[in-house]
Amino acid sequence: MIEILCAGALSTVQDAGRTSYRRFGVGTAGAMDQLALAIGNLLVGNSPGAAGIEVPVLPFRVRFLQAVDFAVSGADCLLELDAKPLLPCWKYRAHAGQILSLGRDGEGFSTGARSYLMVSGGIDVPPVLGSRSTQLRGQFGGYQGRALLDGDMLKTGSQDGTDPGPRDAKAEAGGAGFGVLAPDIALDANVFFAADPAASVAVTAVRVLPAAEYTNFNASSLDDFWKSGWKITAQSDRYGYRLAGPPLGLTVALETRSHGVVPGVIQVPPSGQPIIQMRDAQPSGGYPKIGSVIEADLWRLAQALAGSRLRFVQVNYPQAVAASKANQVYLEKVRDQIALYRSLNV
């Protein structure tokens, strides 16, 4: 059991999302940074489907009411367990009564935009349509279909066959825990991002595939699309990232019927200011699509703060597939190496 002492704002229970119901109009929901969710689950020994808590606003504080393994992945911030500083992406053992703090009043994330608190056994809320993710628009799933509030009590438990029993003995022996390299250090995608002279810490580069209506945009707009540092406005959230920059225009006015869209799709409404669909977006839309952020880089989008800038790097389909494969290889290495470490660490 976990008691929420300080819920921050918009903290939600999320897992990998609802993938089988898009055709019925039910959006995916799920963690914005799927890599962080996966790494956190691997660290605490959960199955990949286990749910954790997505924390987009600091400070966030919980009290553990029973002993659990936990890890905080995703964005880095000041992490403390009973005032003892912790490492990010690290598996720890908490005893009953201990308080975990993410961030402090007035301080935000040091890097990234969302942290994930993962606990052994996962967050135990009733699954809805095959997932424990919170669907905020429809107010279902997760913890009572809403963001967490101070005083909420979340059960943690055995899920999807994950049995915390045998792991407890090893956890006691490996008291200092262990960690993994975070994706932004371990993934080598620099070949795509290194060539930009304007690249800096405040600019996140993501790879984009041209979408179906790409050729309907005029040449100067296409140029602006790839060259601009698009600002992520404050009106950006789990539904979509609204970007600010040079207005993008079509060669000829276009009307399309509403059709299915997925997270990563970049739509251009009549205002000319692009919107990137995120995890809680409507599963359908009618605006022309200029591009789609590749699935492998959605986690980079998730870790881009409002107020920072985005740059789009053009790739083709084989390159996008290769990028997804690289993410998969990284996760497999993490999984295998953690398993090896656990088996040797008697």
Add this chain to the structure above:
Amino acid sequence: MSEAGARVNSDLKDSDWRQIAEWLEDSDLACLEISGPGWQVRMLRQTGYRVQQMPLLRPSPASNVIASPDRDQALQVVAPHVGVFLDRHPQRALPMVQPGSRIRQGDIVCLLKVGQVLTPVVSPADGVVAHVWASPGEVVGYGKNLFEIREVQAVWK
């Protein structure tokens, strides 16, 4: 030598022990300890080599401590396995300890990177860090000296 080899309960054959003894005789080593799953053996150089079956030690935490014979109150913390020595977590600016840092038993003093995994090296005792023997990014082997701790108050058994 073959008699001693026959008494040793290990994965290695008599001929292996003889071969190892020959290699050792050609070297300057006075003592060699070899362990495997469920067994541990020490070979001492006296007149020829004497093979001695040792009781299996408990695995780490004791295995990362060596008491220096010539410095009374100093402890060497050694690498419990091979890895890349990191004096700080990749996402942290400051080293975990420095010479002069006061540390407590159980504190993480450094990390070893093995592939994607970061493993902790913990202090076996309360004390003060006197020396850091490895440099960040260096590949260290099993048993390599990493830190010297002085003013030792308690030792992990």
